[in-house]
Structure formats: C-alpha cells, structure tokens
Amino acid sequence: MADRAALEELVRLQGEHVRGLKQQKASAEQIEEEVAKLLKLKAQLGPDDTKHKFVLKTPKETLTGKYGEDSKLIYDLKDQGGELLSLRYDLTVPFARYLAMNKLTNIKRYHIAKVYRRDNPAMTRGRYREFYQCDFDIAGQFDPMIPDAECLKIMCEILSSLQIGDFLVKVNDRRILDGMFAVCGVPDAKFRTICSSVDKLDKVPWEEVKNEMVGEKGLAPEVADRIGDYVQQHGGVSLVEQLLQDPKLSQNKQAVEGLTDLKLLFEYLTLFGINDKISFDLSLARGLDYYTGVIYEAVLLQTPAQAGEEPLGVGSVAAGGRYDGLVGMFDPKGRKVPCVGLSIGVERIFSIVEQRLEALEEKVRTTETQVLVASAQKKLLEERLKLVSELWDAGIKAELLYKKNPKLLNQLQYCEEAGIPLVAIIGEQELKDGVIKLRSVASREEVDVRREDLVEEIRRRTAQAPCAC
C-alpha cells in the first residue's frame, strides 16, 4: 500500500511536471527539489513501473556538473510550460542517463546523432552550433584495459579507413594527471580548473598556459613550473616505465594506478597492431569533468589537401576516455557502471574529405540512378510511366523527366550531367516490336532489348563489385 501511495504521488507530481508550472518562472532550486522528490519516489517504487514517464525530457540539471568549464556552451531551452530544458551537449551524458534509468549494467553500442553547442561557429573548420557526433561506448564491469584497448582499436580502424591522412592518438590518464597535480602541490579544489588549463596546450604555448594558471587561477609560479616539467613530455611505453620510477610520482597511489594501467594498455595495443599510432602525452587533459581514467584524442598529422598550403587546422578528429562515475550520478542509489567510449568528429572529418575531393577535382555522383526512361517521339508519357513503374517494381533505380513531351536530346543531356549510365528509349516502332532501345551514355552504343529481358540486362550492365554487407 505504501507503493500505491507513492505511485499516486508520483503520478500527481509528474502531471504537474508535464503540464508544467505554467508561465511561472521556476528557479533551478525549485526544479532540483522536484526532481529529488521524484527520484526518491521512483526509488521506493522499484524498477520498470514508471520507467517510460521519466525519459520524456532532458531538464537542465541532467547536464550540469558534467562538462566542467565547457558548460557555458550548453544550449538552454525555455519551453512555454515554464520548464528549464536544454539541448543535448554530447551523446555521452544521455547514454549514461539511459543506462541508469533502464538499470542496464552491460552494453556495447554506437550512436550517430546531433548535439548542440553555444559556440562561435567556424564553418570552414567544420565547427557548427548544431552538428553530428558519432559515439561508440562499452559499459560494464570488466578486467582492466580490455574494452579501453578495443575503443582505441576502433578509433584507429575508423580513421584509417576514411583515408584522411596520417594521424596520431594521444593517450593519458586522469589519475596520472591528478597524481601529478598532487605531487606538484596543486590544491585539491583546483584540480579540475588546472586540468582545463593544461587542456589548452595543444593550441597555445606553455608560457600562456602558465600565465593563466598563475594569473587567473591563482597557482603559485613554482607549482606551475613543476607542472610544466611534466606536461611537456610525451613518448611511448618507455616514458610510462620511466615515470613509474619517478621519485615523486611513484609515491602517489593514483599516479601509479594510472601508469600501471597504461602499461597494460600498451601491451594490448601492441597485440592489436596499433601501438605505432599511440603517443603517451602528459599534456593531454580533455576539458570534460566526467573522465576518471584513460583519456585519448586523435589528431591529424597532415591533411591530404595540404600540399604547400596552409594547414587546415581542424584540431582533433576523435576523442574519448573512461568515465566510471557518470552512470552513478543518475542512479537513485548511486550504483556505478564503469564505461569507456569514443566520439568521432564527423563534421570535421567531412570538411576534410570535401576539401580533398575539391583538391582532386573529383566529381561526386549525387544520385544512384541506373537508367533514365526516355522517349524518342511525342505522346509517349503514358508508356514512359508504365515502363518506369515496371523497373521500380523490379528494384531498378530508374527515373524519367517530368515533362509530357521532352526532347530526346534533353533527356540524353540530363543523363550526362547526372552521371546516369543507361537510357531506356521507347519509340513507336520499338513498342510495335516489343523491344526497348538500351543506350549506353558513355559509349553511345544502342541495342534493342526484348522488354521481358530489360530488367536482367540493366542489372547485368550496372552490376557493382560484390558488396561488403
């Protein structure tokens, strides 16, 4: 009966939530309170009963406290019901929320969808306010570094197959960074903000980063200098081993955990045959708050179009890491689900691919049409419609000009412009003979094909290499 009362209260509260505090400007605290109430009630109810009712909205507090200083880029949305909602900032936080809400402890999935940032757009560099992300994540309690290694393997596979030029994957670990901050003398409360400063090292020189740490963030200059000594190092597994012997770092539990895992990771990456693509880089910090272990970021070394030209400057094209605490933030009982994943910067990659095609002056066909259904004389629209319908029904990609009496020349020109390889020409004589004239646009050769053989002949002529499905 307690359950019943809780359920009724929950339905009432949700009714309010959905109909929504009309016109009233709810403060963030009011909403937080309400959500706390709902989550408490939900916990009492146990799983599943009301699951669907919870996933309808993404209130702002789902997103706050996960992205660190990047949070200012979250796109807020104030709906007419007076609720504070936001557009999703990435696919990771919604994924974690989904796991918690559905009590999933074990999943591997990819997701391609749009995310939103209140950033300054830079179209030529593929930076937009609304853009696609492509994420892959592995959630679950497993033995160390095996899923992490798979994520890096997948990242390398994707970037290699896209042929966007040589790349390097920088790897680091949040525990190494935190350990390093501790042994350098950074106060605990400043770890995250100093981490954000370090993250800028791929764009600005160390001196500027140091100025930010000391000037803006109040770090002692000697502490900053100690950080500087570390973060300017990068290398392979030998650097990991060297730092495991470092007099200061080797005394820090977190740093040693991170370094030990990184050593194991390098072993697995060697077995996967991608160790030559990986660089342990102590300056890699990643801006987001939610990472807890290994972090990585792929950068292009040179773009294909970059022959004597200015570098394109697309920055990183893929990134990710381990976030073991995020799912627990959405679970009423704080149950953790360890996760590791990666995000591919599809828009940036597209702008590189487009630039490459432009540089090569490659013409890209914008349709897959195999055949244009054309007519040699007037008054054959009905025959063209019948034939194109026959071809469609047989699975052939066919089109026709939307004119009652198009000129044959115009129909042939259309094929040349659109890259359509074949023309099926209907004429009065052909109709009498039960044939269709099949013309190759490239060779201009024409043959009469019996109507009942036409589909097979088109298939034969446009057969592609065996597909990889």
Next chain:
Amino acid sequence: MADRAALEELVRLQGEHVRGLKQQKASAEQIEEEVAKLLKLKAQLGPDDTKHKFVLKTPKETLTGKYGEDSKLIYDLKDQGGELLSLRYDLTVPFARYLAMNKLTNIKRYHIAKVYRRDNPAMTRGRYREFYQCDFDIAGQFDPMIPDAECLKIMCEILSSLQIGDFLVKVNDRRILDGMFAVCGVPDAKFRTICSSVDKLDKVPWEEVKNEMVGEKGLAPEVADRIGDYVQQHGGVSLVEQLLQDPKLSQNKQAVEGLTDLKLLFEYLTLFGINDKISFDLSLARGLDYYTGVIYEAVLLQTPAQAGEEPLGVGSVAAGGRYDGLVGMFDPKGRKVPCVGLSIGVERIFSIVEQRLEALEEKVRTTETQVLVASAQKKLLEERLKLVSELWDAGIKAELLYKKNPKLLNQLQYCEEAGIPLVAIIGEQELKDGVIKLRSVASREEVDVRREDLVEEIRRRTAQAPCAC
C-alpha cells in the same frame, strides 16, 4: 561601391545579430524589422557572397505563418544571447528555406531527421515530443501531376514493403476544398480555419465538426450543412467526374482546376498500378497552411496484431501534398519553386512493427557478430586479442569477453544468449598445431581449421543471401 557599403552594413548588422542583443528581450517586431533589413541588404548584394552567414540559425519567424492552428505546437527556444529561436517543427519548411537560400530551382531528395512538437506525448501510439520524420520531396517547374504521381507511388511502395498491413491513401486537393468553401458561402477570411475543422473529420463525427464551425468559428448553420453534404463523400475517379458536373462546383475556377488535375492524377496512378490504393476523399483537409494543390494521407485499414484486439489507433502513417508557395516566402524577390512531397511517420510505423514482433514472439538479434573468440584454458588473453584483431582486420564481425580468464562454458553461454553462430576456440594444443577449433553454436559440432584458412571458413559459414545494394 554601393555594394561595398551594403556589405559593410550587413556585416555590422550580422555581428550584432550573432553576438546578439545580449540580455535584452527583443520583441518579435524588432526581430522582424532586423530580418527585413538584412534581407533587403542581401538582395542588393546578389547571390552567394554571404550565403553561409544566413543559414546558421532558425529564428522563430522562419516557422510562423506556415502551419496554421498547429503553430501552437512549435517548440520555442530562447538562447542566452537573447534571440528567439525555435526547434524545427517539420522537414518541409527547412527544405523550402534551403532551396530559397541556395537559389535551387530543381531538386529531388529524401531526408530523415528529428523534429519537435509541444504536444502531449502518447508513447504507446508512437507520439513523442521529439521524433524522427522521413521526407521525400520533388521541387521544380514540371508538367502537371507527374511528380505528384511519383510521390504517391513512393508512398505506396514504402508502406507495402514494410508489411504493416493493408492501407488506403486518401487524396484531395486544396483548390477543390477552397472552391467548395466558396460555393458553400464561407467568407474568404475563414477558409483556413474552416479547413482545420474539416481536417478533424477522421477523428470526430460530422456533428461535432459542425458545432465547432458554427459555435466557435461563427459560420452560418446552413453554410456548414452545405459543406457537410460535400465532405461526407468519397470514392474513385468516378466521383471526380461526377463533381466536374456538379452545378455549383463546375462554376468555380479553382475547383475545376483541382478536379481536372485529380482526374489526370488518377490516370497516372493507374499506369503505376496503385489506383486501387487511392480514395478521393473530400473530408481530407490537412491542417497545415502551406499546401496549395493535391494533398494526401495514408491510413492503415487493419494492423496485423489486431486479431480480435482493440484497434491500435495509430492514425495516419504517411502524408503530404503540393506546396507551391512556400519557397517564395523565403526568397527576397518572392520567386516561386513549385514543390510536392511526402512524410513517412516512422515512429508510428516502428510502434506497429514492434507490436507485431511482440505478438509473433519473434526474437530479434541485437548484434551482427559472426564469431566469438574464446579460449579453452587460462592465460590466453593475449592470444585471444591477437586473433580477434586478425579477424577484425579481415572484416569479420568478431568479439571476445572482456575477462582475463573467462570459463569456456560462460563463453559458450554468451553466444547462445546473443545469437552468435560461431565460436573460434584457442587452446594450448591448437596453438602448437597451428589450428583454431571452430564450433557451431547450433549443432555443437567442432572442427580444427588451419589458422590461415579461418577467415575464409567463417565467411563461408556465415555467408548471407546476396545483398540488394
């Protein structure tokens, strides 16, 4: 030089627009004024120069005045810069804006993406606030009814191939509706709102619709009755011919145009072999303002899961029509591009397909994994990683359990649960012999395969039917 000055003014105004009236609550009129200024300047500049700067945002006034009474469902978004933005309501208006902004006069395309409605969600009926639409449109000046017929052919093809049960496509024409309203005595100013009332006829009986027309919208009862006589009729091409002889309708230019086109459409649909799926229905009105000609809507006649059960009530599963004026609304000079298109209700269709699968108790495999790389003894993680990497590099869909020393039984059980058909088992003896034990999960048969032949053997055993790419 006038151009130069205009450009500078434009850049200045856009700078303001982008940095954005910070904190200030801009009224709709202020924004309208600003946009009018920008469009005027853009017209002076001519095409292309500043094209990219204009497509970054979707201000609210892009969406207003296109959807009629449904406009209340537009999701507003007030960004921190103080601008009034909105989430897109459908894919049609953004498509029209795209054509106008890029001066395209001729295109055929499909688009699958999310749209947003401030509606009351109904999950079981596949109605959400954020959902996918799948649109197909043909834009360009063509001979009458040819692209329109292709849209209906495509709608029927899609719905047939999805196997969601028998369906019917209701067809009407805005010009017939408007002509009908005129001859019935509806005042011009009330055409659109009376159209919205008629649109409700698929959900509520005529008496209720009449009450709305008379009570809420102030129509004379005898005018409503005249409308009632028309909108309760439906049929095939013979009804079109009958109405062409109707003493009142045949005197109205618009109605005659609509009926003549509809007669031609039925001819083409007969050639396409889909005339038996089409019903001319005078009660079909479509709520949106932007339609100008033929309109259509597909409804399911019976769902496959509906054996003695309650009807699912998913309503229409696809709809569309001709909108010849929409592109002109976004062109500074009002240049029109005639368009016709359709939208598939993918979410509704998914909920039907899911219901069918549930009813059939069909188990759907959630992965495409061909083979699990397993080990028979402990301490073989490195060997499993090496083999899985080999298989991945050869394009085989393979996975392994993320444990250092998993039990063979657990690995086999995982395959049964996940529907993975093959297991590649590594053992110490097999390693010495240079073979891998390949096990069929279904038959439990095991054979030793030479490592160099493994990829080919997995391919052979998991070969699928030739694909339709």
